[in-house]
Amino acid sequence: MNTNLLIVLKNIVDNPITSLVSHYSSSNRMNNMGEALELYVKDIFCNSLEVETLAEKNEIFSKYFSYIGNQNNPPDLMIKGGDAIEVKKIESLNSGIALNSSYPKNKLYSHSAMITKACRECENWTEKDLLYVVGVTKNDVLKSPWFVYGDCYAASSEIYERIRAKISSGLRELADVEFAETNELGRVNRVDPLGITYLRIRGMWHFENPNKVFDYVTETNMADLTVNALILKSKYDSFPVKDRKSIEAIKTDDFSIKDVSIKSPDNPAKLLNAKLISFRCNA
Numbered sequence: 001m002n003t004n005l006l007i008v009l010k011n012i013v014d015n016p017i018t019s020l021v022s023h024y025s026s027s028n029r030m031n032n033m034g035e036a037l038e039l040y041v042k043d044i045f046c047n048s049l050e051v052e053t054l055a056e057k058n059e060i061f062s063k064y065f066s067y068i069g070n071q072n073n074p075p076d077l078m079i080k081g082g083d084a085i086e087v088k089k090i091e092s093l094n095s096g097i098a099l100n101s102s103y104p105k106n107k108l109y110s111h112s113a114m115i116t117k118a119c120r121e122c123e124n125w126t127e128k129d130l131l132y133v134v135g136v137t138k139n140d141v142l143k144s145p146w147f148v149y150g151d152c153y154a155a156s157s158e159i160y161e162r163i164r165a166k167i168s169s170g171l172r173e174l175a176d177v178e179f180a181e182t183n184e185l186g187r188v189n190r191v192d193p194l195g196i197t198y199l200r201i202r203g204m205w206h207f208e209n210p211n212k213v214f215d216y217v218t219e220t221n222m223a224d225l226t227v228n229a230l231i232l233k234s235k236y237d238s239f240p241v242k243d244r245k246s247i248e249a250i251k252t253d254d255f256s257i258k259d260v261s262i263k264s265p266d267n268p269a270k271l272l273n274a275k276l277i278s279f280r281c282n283a
Contacts, residue, residue: 003045003064003079005131005147006243009229009277011044013250016281018225021140023049034089037135037142038076041087042068045079067122073115074102075130084108084128089135090209093144093220097134099205101184103164104154105130106265113183129235134209144220146210147229152274153213155265164203171201214276217260223280230262233273247277254280 017023020036039057043049048060061068067078075084088097102114108128110120129149136144164185171186172179180187186201210228211220218228236244248257256278264270 002082002240003047004082004239004243005229005231006239006247007047008044008147009227009279010243010247010250011047011049012227013252013255013279015049016225016279017049018141018143020137020142033137033140037089037137038087040142041085041133042077045077045085067119069116069119073119074105074112075108075115075119078119078122078128080123082128084130085133086130087133087135089137091137093136093209093211095136095209096206097209099207101202101205103157103160103203103205104150104207106150106154106156108150109157132210136209136211142225144211144226144228147227148210148214149231149235151232151235151265152230152262152272153210153265154207159266160205167203214262217262217276218278221280223254223282225279225281227277227279229275229277230260231275231277233259233275236275 017040020040021033024036024039040049042061042065043051043057046057046060046064048057051057051060064079065077066080067075069076069078074086076087077085079085090097108115108130110126129151132146132148132150132153134146134148135142136146168185178189180189180198182200184200184202188199188201189195191197191199210230214228214230217230220226256276258276258278260274260276261271262274264272
């Protein structure tokens with residue numbers, strides 16, 4: 001079964017929900033916003049918002065997703081034959097996004113050291129477009145979700161790898177220190193005379209949220225629910241014609257599709273053709 005971002009946006013317009021914890025708490029015991037947001041993202045991709053039990057939902061999810069991940073390894077979701085998805089929760093329009101040991105990605109690659117064997121082998125793939133879903137929440141209410149593709153948002157991997165490699169190589173130049181192989185920035189073994197203490201050196205990556213990064217193409221809106229999606233035009237044009245026609249047929253003052261120019265993450269002097277899709281709703 002197929003799903004994509006355009007289907008998701010149509011689902012949100014048809015059934016806007018802001019109070020996620022309230023929506024999920026009775027039937028699924030989702031008592032925190034992080035769990036509720038992740039379940040909501042699964043539901044809007046699978047059109048299963050009205051399905052009541054987790055058992056039923058899981059059956060549906062298995063038809064759409066080839067991989068459902070965990071908090072320690074990207075991505076959170078992979079659509080069968082489609083995009084990879086990372087879900088991030090922040091609590092204000094000015095909050096940064098914590099990525100921990102994984103730097104921002106413009107694409108997801110099967111050879112990445114950060115993904116699991118299960119993710120690598122869940123389907124036959126080498127590269128996937130990566131969609132960041134950033135949920136701005138306040139008082140357990142979803143206020144300003146963003147859907148933005150990594151190639152609109154993050155630089156090429158060599159930009160981040162250069163910094164990571166420089167730090168790792170600098171650490172290894174320290175004299176009389178025993179290093180071990182690791183996917184982190186470094187690990188020092190046998191720190192103390194007994195050789196029983198080791199030091200893990202981890203990167204803690206953060207980046208600005210889309211509300212700040214793309215404030216030159218959109219503006220903060222005080223509606224109860226403000227949804228923005230940013231997609232390169234080439235990606236938008238690659239979606240099935242029926243899905244493009246479906247979303248372009250939405251005729252309401254609260255919904256818009258605009259052609260915008262955004263700065264290239266690799267070279268801000270270069271502008272990229274993109275689509276900004278927005279929906280605003282007062283509960």
